[in-house]
Structure formats: C-alpha cells, structure tokens
Amino acid sequence: DTGVSQNPRHKITKRGQNVTFRCDPISEHNRLYWYRQTLGQGPEFLTYFQNEAQLEKSRLLSDRFSAERPKGSFSTLEIQRTEQGDSAMYLCASSPGTSGSIQSQYFGAGTRLSVL
Amino acid sequence: GIQVEQSPPDLILQEGANSTLRCNFSDSVNNLQWFHQNPWGQLINLFYIPSGTKQNGRLSATTVATERYSLLYISSSQTTDSGVYFCAVEADTGNQFYFGTGTSLTVIP
Numbered sequence: 001d002t003g004v005s006q007n008p009r010h011k012i013t014k015r016g017q018n019v020t021f022r023c024d025p026i027s028e029h030n031r032l033y034w035y036r037q038t039l040g041q042g043p044e045f046l047t048y049f050q051n052e053a054q055l056e057k058s059r060l061l062s063d064r065f066s067a068e069r070p071k072g073s074f075s076t077l078e079i080q081r082t083e084q085g086d087s088a089m090y091l092c093a094s095s096p097g098t099s100g101s102i103q104s105q106y107f108g109a110g111t112r113l114s115v116l
Numbered sequence: 117g118i119q120v121e122q123s124p125p126d127l128i129l130q131e132g133a134n135s136t137l138r139c140n141f142s143d144s145v146n147n148l149q150w151f152h153q154n155p156w157g158q159l160i161n162l163f164y165i166p167s168g169t170k171q172n173g174r175l176s177a178t179t180v181a182t183e184r185y186s187l188l189y190i191s192s193s194q195t196t197d198s199g200v201y202f203c204a205v206e207a208d209t210g211n212q213f214y215f216g217t218g219t220s221l222t223v224i225p
Contacts, residue, residue: 033213042120042202042215043159056211089157103147103206105213107159 004108025094139203147206
C-alpha cells in the first residue's frame with residue numbers, strides 16, 4: 001500500500017490551455033474525492049466517485065472541469081481553457097467504504113497548478 | 117451547505133504546552149474528521165469522530181453531535197505538531213464534505 005498518488009506534482013500552463021491531472025487511490029478504496037485548495041483556505045470539495053460512478057458534484061465544478069474514474073480505479077481531472085483563477089492545489093483523497101470509520105479519507109500530496 | 121467554523125485561527129505554543137482546538141458546525145453530520153496539514157502541505161487523517169471521544173497518543177478528540185461541536189486536544193506539544201489543523205464534516209443529508217478554515221499551530225522550542 002503506497003498511499004494515494006497524484007501526478008504531476010506541479011503543472012505550469014498558459015491561460016487557455018487544457019490540463020489533466022491523475023490520481024491513483026489506495027488499492028481497493030472504492031470512494032475517491034477531488035478537492036481544490038487555495039492559499040490560506042481549507043480544501044473545497046469538487047466531486048466524488050463511488051467506484052466508477054460520479055455521485056456528487058459541487059457548484060464549484062464549472063463546465064470547464066470534468067472528472068472521470070474509468071473502471072473504478074484511477075481518476076483524472078481535466079480543466080479546459082484554464083484561467084488564472086484556476087491556480088490552486090488540487091487534492092485527491094480516497095476512502096475504503098461508505099459507513100462508519102471506513103469513511104476516513106486519505107489524501108495524496110496534491111498537484112499544484114499555476115496558470116500564467 | 118454546512119458552515120464549519122474553527123477557533124482559534126492561529127495559536128503559538130511553547131513546546132510541552134497543551135492546547136484545545138474547536139470546530140463548530142451548523143447542521144447534523146454523519147461524518148466528522150480531523151486532519152493535520154504539515155508544513156509541506158500533506159494532509160494527514162487524525163480522527164474519524166462523528167460522535168464520542170477517541171484518543172491516539174498525545175492527541176484526543178471529542179464530538180458532541182447534539183451541540184454541533186468537536187474539540188481536538190493536543191497534550192505535551194512538540195515542534196512536529198506545527199501546521200494547520202482542519203475539521204471536515206459531511207452532512208447527514210448529502211455527500212459533500214465541508215472543511216473549516218483551519219487552526220494554524222506553531223510550536224516553538
């Protein structure tokens with residue numbers, strides 16, 4: 001068990017470009033979450049998956065954002081036509097299950113996005 | 117959505133001191149977790165505690181769900197305890213998680 005893995009760790013892009021981030025959850029964790037964190041703030045929920053199904057999306061997730069989790073394993077978060085306001089740390093977390101203490105979330109190290 | 121307020125926003129302690137961090141939330145929850153974000157940005161799960169009391173070494177947490185608050189106790193603080201402590205909740209009516217703005221703790225030797 002190597003923990004939640006996120007790639008890349010850092011991404012610098014120009015405004016208007018598309019970017020894609022990857023998250024590999026802990027093996028056999030069936031819940032996967034995406035968050036965004038800006039400096040001095042707590043993480044903001046974006047979306048979550050139960051296996052391959054995307055069950056909840058925040059209003060923060062504009063139509064430029066899309067997330068997938070094919071086959072219920074790794075997940076990708078794509079941002080199209082990036083804007084400077086998208087600059088943030090993007091965090092992924094996973095949890096083993098849906099009830100009791102197995103809802104505990106385990107976070108990856110994040111992908112820091114800078115939009116120039 | 118649920119409002120999550122943490123206090124104090126900032127805390128400076130001498131090594132060896134004890135502290136209490138508070139998390140207030142505005143609605144009923146079925147999931148409450150405490151996290152520590154270290155100076156390198158990694159979020160570490162401390163407790164899953166929607167109700168009751170738990171202890172893990174020098175840390176303990178208590179959630180009084182009926183009064184909508186949770187407390188995190190740090191005893192005999194060490195410099196490695198420095199960082200930001202977050203409380204996160206999930207409403208029992210939905211699947212979104214809400215984080216507080218955190219308590220920034222600095223432990224000085």
